[in-house]
Amino acid sequence: xxYVSRDRNLLKYAVDFRHTPVLEVEAGESFTLETEDAPSGTxxxxxxxxxxxxxxxxxxxxxxxxxxxxxxxxxxxxPGDTLVVSIDHIVLDTQAATYWRPGHRPLGxxxxxxxxxxxxxxxxxxxxxxxxxxxxxxxxxxxxxxHPLGLRVRESPFIGTIAVAPEREVESTGLGQGSWGxxxxxxxxxxxxxxxxxxxxxxxxxxxxxxxxxxxDTEFYGTAMEVRSAVTLHCEVVKGRRFPFVRxxxxxxxxxxxxxxxxxxxxxxxxxxxMEWLVSDYGCSQRTAYLLLGVNPDYRxxxxxxxxxxxxxxxxxxxxxxxxLPAPALSENPPAxxxxxxxxx
Numbered sequence: 473x474x475y476v477s478r479d480r481n482l483l484k485y486a487v488d489f490r491h492t493p494v495l496e497v498e499a500g501e502s503f504t505l506e507t508e509d510a511p512s513g514t515x516x517x518x519x520x521x522x523x524x525x526x527x528x529x530x531x532x533x534x535x536x537x538x539x540x541x542x543x544x545x546x547x548x549x550x551p552g553d554t555l556v557v558s559i560d561h562i563v564l565d566t567q568a569a570t571y572w573r574p575g576h577r578p579l580g581x582x583x584x585x586x587x588x589x590x591x592x593x594x595x596x597x598x599x600x601x602x603x604x605x606x607x608x609x610x611x612x613x614x615x616x617x618x619h620p621l622g623l624r625v626r627e628s629p630f631i632g633t634i635a636v637a638p639e640r641e642v643e644s645t646g647l648g649q650g651s652w653g654x655x656x657x658x659x660x661x662x663x664x665x666x667x668x669x670x671x672x673x674x675x676x677x678x679x680x681x682x683x684x685x686x687x688x689d690t691e692f693y694g695t696a697m698e699v700r701s702a703v704t705l706h707c708e709v710v711k712g713r714r715f716p717f718v719r720x721x722x723x724x725x726x727x728x729x730x731x732x733x734x735x736x737x738x739x740x741x742x743x744x745x746x747m748e749w750l751v752s753d754y755g756c757s758q759r760t761a762y763l764l765l766g767v768n769p770d771y772r773x774x775x776x777x778x779x780x781x782x783x784x785x786x787x788x789x790x791x792x793x794x795x796x797l798p799a800p801a802l803s804e805n806p807p808a809x810x811x812x813x814x815x816x817x
Contacts, residue, residue: 476541478506478700483539483681485645487654489637489673493545496675502560502706505541507681510632510646510698512539515569515593518609521616524573524591534782538646538655540633540681546707549676554710555636557667557678561704562629568596568603568685568699576693577780594621596685596697601627603685603697625686630662631703632682632696639672645681647782649731651717655682656787657691657777660720660727668719671709678707694779717745725793727774731785738788739773746790754797770796 474495476482482494497503512529514520529536549555571593572580579585591611596603605623609616633645635653648654653669661667669676680703687696720727728749730741747761756764765771770793777787 473704474501474503476503476505478508478541482541483508483512484542484679485536485539486642487540487635487637487645487648487652487679488642489677491543491637491677493543493675493677494541496545496547497707499546499548499709500706502704503544504702504704505544505680506702507541507683507700508539509569509700510538510682510695511569511571512537513700515571515595516567518593518595518607518618519616521591521593521609521611524571524593524611534644534647538633538644538682540635540645540679542679543637543675543677544679545675546678546709547675549671549707549709550674550711551672552712552714553671553676554713554715555669555671555676555678556708556710557634557669558706558708559631559661559663559665559667559703560706562631562663562683563702564598564627564629564683564685565700566598568598568697570594570596570695570697572693572695578693580693598627598685598699603627628659628662628686629699629701630659630684630687631680632657632684633680634661634667634669635679636669636671637673637677637679645679647784649785649787653718654731655784656718656729656731657682657684657687657696657779658720658729658787658789659687659689659776660722660774660789664723666721668710668715668721670714676707676709680705690775690778692779694781716748717741719749720789724795725791726797727789727791729787729789731787733785735775735778735786735788738786739790742788742790743773746792750792750797756798760798764792764796765790768792768796
């Protein structure tokens with residue numbers, strides 16, 4: 473199996489079609505990418521809390537954070553196609569880090585929550601399917617202070633940033649999002665999920681990084697449990713078809729994603745794009761698709777990311793169980809024409 477090791481010279485901080493591919497693979501061929509954590513490996517011990525205010529990666533605009541590994545050139549992918557990325561395995565490092573600084577919203581400047589205005593670092597130990605958080609470290613009065621925590625949460629790894637190179641623009645890996653993917657922090661981009669990404673360049677040019685050991689919905693204070701990893705993937709190509717935005721297929725459901733501000737705009741876009749999916753691939757009429765979202769208790773809206781960081785948009789997902797769908801997916805076929813002969817009432 474082809475393997476790309478974690479190498480600072482191979483890490484990228486922009487999604488750019490001009491980067492030289494780090495790997496070239498056939499469609500269907502499995503490969504593994506090692507990834508760095510979002511703070512670029514800066515925080516490895518609690519004593520590193522002293523660097524929270526002046527970490528080297530903060531001295532750039534945009535910051536040199538959220539590195540990705542890539543691009544990977546997938547043979548046969550062309551502009552106008554869709555790249556289907558299957559996530560086979562995610563192997564995590566033995567530790568991860570989460571942190572916040574003064575000014576981090578939503579509570580970093582709160583008078584009521586004064587403890588949250590202190591630069592804080594937590595190192596999580598990963599073992600036996602859990603993330604153990606024994607202590608937090610704060611940087612106060614010129615020294616590191618430690619505070620007992622005794623917390624543990626279940627390990628739930630996923631890829632925070634996955635993208636193909638956009639058509640023309642160059643986007644920051646930390647703040648960039650679009651139909652081509654980006655920093656979306658979607659907990660469902662995990663082993664067993666297929667990610668559908670529109671292609672804009674020959675070879676698709678796939679980037680992967682920002683793996684999280686665990687995260688709550690919305691990524692409440694803007695940082696998850698950030699971790700190094702080794703991600704194993706394989707890709708397929710759907711020829712001659714390109715979707716309006718990123719889509720996911722899970723074992724039991726389909727999810728249409730959207731990134732926008734305000735949050736309700738992201739929800740509406742994801743929902744309308746899910747309706748379009750139902751019409752084009754499942755033979756639904758517009759009326760049926762509307763009803764499936766409006767009255768079906770198995771329709772869900774997920775708020776994956778709502779971190780108020782720079783120009784980062786909010787990521788929502790409109791999800792529908794496969795048991796609610798009127799016909800098997802036609803994801804390998806061209807979109808169906810929206811006429812009365814191909815509709816279920």
